[in-house]
Amino acid sequence: MSSKPQLSESDRSRLIQAAFDAKKNTYSPYSKFPVGAALLSGDGAIIKGANIENASYGGTICAERTAIVKAASEGIRSFAAIAIVTNIKSPISPCGMCRQVLREFCALDMPILLVPADYPQPPSESKGSTTEGGVRETTLDELLPDSFGPEQLELPRH
Numbered sequence: 001m002s003s004k005p006q007l008s009e010s011d012r013s014r015l016i017q018a019a020f021d022a023k024k025n026t027y028s029p030y031s032k033f034p035v036g037a038a039l040l041s042g043d044g045a046i047i048k049g050a051n052i053e054n055a056s057y058g059g060t061i062c063a064e065r066t067a068i069v070k071a072a073s074e075g076i077r078s079f080a081a082i083a084i085v086t087n088i089k090s091p092i093s094p095c096g097m098c099r100q101v102l103r104e105f106c107a108l109d110m111p112i113l114l115v116p117a118d119y120p121q122p123p124s125e126s127k128g129s130t131t132e133g134g135v136r137e138t139t140l141d142e143l144l145p146d147s148f149g150p151e152q153l154e155l156p157r158h
Contacts, residue, residue: 007040007081007111015040016115016135019083022048022063029053030060035092036085037063039071042078047071064098068105079106083113091116091136099144108141 007015015038023036028051035051049067053060061069064084071079082102086092091114094102102112114136121134131137140147 005080005107005109005111011040011044011081012113014046015081015083016085016113016119016133018046018048019085019113019115020119022050022067023085023087024050026050026063027052030055030057034087035063037067038083039067039079040081041071041076042080044080045076047074047076062095062098064094065101068101072105077105079110081111081113082106083115085115085117085119087117089116089118091130091134093138093143099140100147102140103144103147103149106140108147109139112138112140112143114138 018038019036021036022038023034025048026034026036028034030053031051033051037049039047039049041047047067047070049063049065049070051061051063052066064082067082071077084092084094093114094112116134119133119135
């Protein structure tokens with residue numbers, strides 16, 4: 001298991017707040033499951049994303065993918081961390097498709113902050129793998145073990 005790069009307390013706070021701010025712009029009339037995500041770029045910029053649903057459910061895009069697509073379409077391809085928040089009082093992990101899209105652009109050891117809706121939780125409520133305020137801090141490698149990424153496409157073929 002790789003060691004996680006450390007986020008400064010300031011970046012951690014900015015990122016979590018940005019995820020809450022992003023969630024305000026969700027369009028989730030069908031699932032009623034608002035999600036906000038905030039990516040911290042390598043140069044310190046924050047890119048926000050919210051889930052945007054569609055009556056044709058397959059056209060829905062998750063908050064994490066919204067943030068990645070916004071960043072990538074602006075030429076931002078280096079990321080230091082992501083924070084994700086829902087309206088659930090426990091940390092919720094990204095879906096499989098979002099994990100794979102994150103895998104395309106993010107380092108396997110990049111910090112992923114899964115933030116509970118009632119952040120910050122009192123210390124007594126934080127348990128297990130959660131950190132300060134009830135946030136579960138993990139990595140892409142932990143969420144998507146044995147993943148397939150761009151480097152596999154460069155392997156020699158027989």
